[in-house]
Amino acid sequence: MAQAPPPALHLSGVERSFPIALGLRRRRALAGIDLELEPGRTLGLVGPNGSGKSTLLRIVAGVDRPSRGTVRVFGADPQRASVRARLAYLPEDTPFPGELTANGVMQLLGSLHGLSRARIRERAGVLLERVGLGREARTPLKRYSRGMLRRFGLAQAFLTEPELVLLDEPTAGLDALGFEVVAELLGEARARGTTIAIASHVAADALEHCDRLALLLGGALVRQGTPLELLGVEGRVELAVEGLDEAQLEELERWITEQGGRLVARRAGTGTLLELYRASGARAR
Amino acid sequence: MSRLALFHPALFRLELRRGLRAGLPLLALVVAVLCASGGPELREGSEGIGSSVDAGALARGLTRLWLWSAVLLTALPLWVLRAAGTPARWRAGEGDWLGSRPTGRLAAWTSTWLGATAAGALALFAAALAVELRTSGDGPSLAYLGSHDLSDVRRVEPGETRAFTAPEWTRWDGPGRDMGDAAGEARVRVRIRLAPADFAPRATVLVELARESGESSTVTRALAARERVELELPPGAGVPTLRVTNVGSAPLAILTPQSFEFWAPGASERRASFELALRGSACLAAALALAIGYGTWLGAPLAALATLATWVLVRVVAGGATGWLPGMRLARALAFVGEGRTPEPLDPRALAGLAACAALGALATVGGMRAWRSAT
Numbered sequence: 312m313a314q315a316p317p318p319a320l321h322l323s324g325v326e327r328s329f330p331i332a333l334g335l336r337r338r339r340a341l342a343g344i345d346l347e348l349e350p351g352r353t354l355g356l357v358g359p360n361g362s363g364k365s366t367l368l369r370i371v372a373g374v375d376r377p378s379r380g381t382v383r384v385f386g387a388d389p390q391r392a393s394v395r396a397r398l399a400y401l402p403e404d405t406p407f408p409g410e411l412t413a414n415g416v417m418q419l420l421g422s423l424h425g426l427s428r429a430r431i432r433e434r435a436g437v438l439l440e441r442v443g444l445g446r447e448a449r450t451p452l453k454r455y456s457r458g459m460l461r462r463f464g465l466a467q468a469f470l471t472e473p474e475l476v477l478l479d480e481p482t483a484g485l486d487a488l489g490f491e492v493v494a495e496l497l498g499e500a501r502a503r504g505t506t507i508a509i510a511s512h513v514a515a516d517a518l519e520h521c522d523r524l525a526l527l528l529g530g531a532l533v534r535q536g537t538p539l540e541l542l543g544v545e546g547r548v549e550l551a552v553e554g555l556d557e558a559q560l561e562e563l564e565r566w567i568t569e570q571g572g573r574l575v576a577r578r579a580g581t582g583t584l585l586e587l588y589r590a591s592g593a594r595a596r
Numbered sequence: 597m598s599r600l601a602l603f604h605p606a607l608f609r610l611e612l613r614r615g616l617r618a619g620l621p622l623l624a625l626v627v628a629v630l631c632a633s634g635g636p637e638l639r640e641g642s643e644g645i646g647s648s649v650d651a652g653a654l655a656r657g658l659t660r661l662w663l664w665s666a667v668l669l670t671a672l673p674l675w676v677l678r679a680a681g682t683p684a685r686w687r688a689g690e691g692d693w694l695g696s697r698p699t700g701r702l703a704a705w706t707s708t709w710l711g712a713t714a715a716g717a718l719a720l721f722a723a724a725l726a727v728e729l730r731t732s733g734d735g736p737s738l739a740y741l742g743s744h745d746l747s748d749v750r751r752v753e754p755g756e757t758r759a760f761t762a763p764e765w766t767r768w769d770g771p772g773r774d775m776g777d778a779a780g781e782a783r784v785r786v787r788i789r790l791a792p793a794d795f796a797p798r799a800t801v802l803v804e805l806a807r808e809s810g811e812s813s814t815v816t817r818a819l820a821a822r823e824r825v826e827l828e829l830p831p832g833a834g835v836p837t838l839r840v841t842n843v844g845s846a847p848l849a850i851l852t853p854q855s856f857e858f859w860a861p862g863a864s865e866r867r868a869s870f871e872l873a874l875r876g877s878a879c880l881a882a883a884l885a886l887a888i889g890y891g892t893w894l895g896a897p898l899a900a901l902a903t904l905a906t907w908v909l910v911r912v913v914a915g916g917a918t919g920w921l922p923g924m925r926l927a928r929a930l931a932f933v934g935e936g937r938t939p940e941p942l943d944p945r946a947l948a949g950l951a952a953c954a955a956l957g958a959l960a961t962v963g964g965m966r967a968w969r970s971a972t
Contacts (some may be wrong), residue, residue, distance in 0.1 A: 372695070373696055374696050422696040422697050423604060423607070
């Protein structure tokens, strides 16, 4: 009988602490994390700032090591180069060499994965165009704005067509057009069967892109489940209504009350900023 | 791609670029300022006058000494401090993209070390070119062949004669050491000083250099404090014997560890700058290897100090037998250049010392960088 493939991610009792006060004390960043993610799924790591999301992603990416516990990526230790060759990581701070151009950094990163120059050039061209940086491909990264750096970070994360993508706050600093790029890239990756882990404290990231959420608080994994299981409110449904006048809306509200329901919020409907940008002729760049 | 790759050209190029960008402008500024200024003046009584080196060569030597001292004092600390800060740079964020790639810590260290070394070496050879352009003169030069090491300070009392047989490699007419017509221009220099316990203002010494075949040359000199007596190697064959006779009334002491220096013609003055660039590069390579390694355990300033302390420690522990550690004889080589002479070629044992430093630096880095992050 064929053996089932190992989970894309398997974390068992993962702890991480860092020395503070000249090493006399330790600050605990992660405490006993148990987590598993099947290949092809998208996991959202949510939690407030300092909850341990970035530390967890670094450990999975092989950048850091757990103080205790086991981490397996596709069944093996991420400290092994062969495992890291299968993953890509977008760090939170986008700390790529600022003196190099976007093309230069792509060549650097791709060559560390063993890609040929021609292949890197081809992939980098496509990806930088996708994230709207085609015209800035020869500009040093130190001249990029924060949003441009984030979009570059996204592009590099998909350079090697990885099997596992780890994204730390992928939408932080992005404008509405950047949000759309993220959605497209993630959608395509999911369609290819890529496993994705996103750390974010933006609810929209978790709701739109993830089919599983893990809530971290103070370094501990306190809840996990589907977005609806974690963020859904029993009996609450959100409707967006178009085409009714004020009198009809009041009648609808009365009907809801008569049926035993309650209108929680009512505000004038607006389009999205993306729709506004598009209507004004903007393209992702 | 080989999973066992120990070197990544892309990381090497990145570090080379960074090293040049960090150091070259400052080094160019130092060289430009020094070249634009007057330089040292040759004064009557300067050490070396009266020896076999002519005044023009001595003046050029002093200029080289002056420029090279500034270059090395600028370049070595600058690149060492920069290299010592490399692990901190990795931990401050660069490790996020570097550590998540299928690149081992050893490969990252190797590529970074070689890149930084190449940057430093390129800068030093560029400096050599600038120094030679500024010096604008060349001529034949005596090249240092080596010295005869004495195990302790040899005192020579008044009226006493001390005889020393030179090492076998000074046979001159031996295999590979045929001096041919230049044999008469080869020289032996004896460093002598008055014994510290005696306060006689002057002493007189007779130094004799004799070949096995009987030929000899002698020099009688009145000495004050610390001086060098130089003799031409007499023609003939065989290992020379040196005799030092105290013909005055004050006790003498022959300095250790390298009292007898052997010099041969055939070098050019310009080779001196090449030798200094080569030694500086070897020293830089060894120092950078250790600085990156120490930097994984210590902060950058402390790691740079620890690198310097390594050389001091080796000097204290090994005494004069330190030729295997690159850079240990850099100061002596500088002094030779200042006399218008050429230091000996880089000691092949220095490559072994460099390899040892590299191994130590690599081990320290791999052990100290278990994780690419040390804080959240």
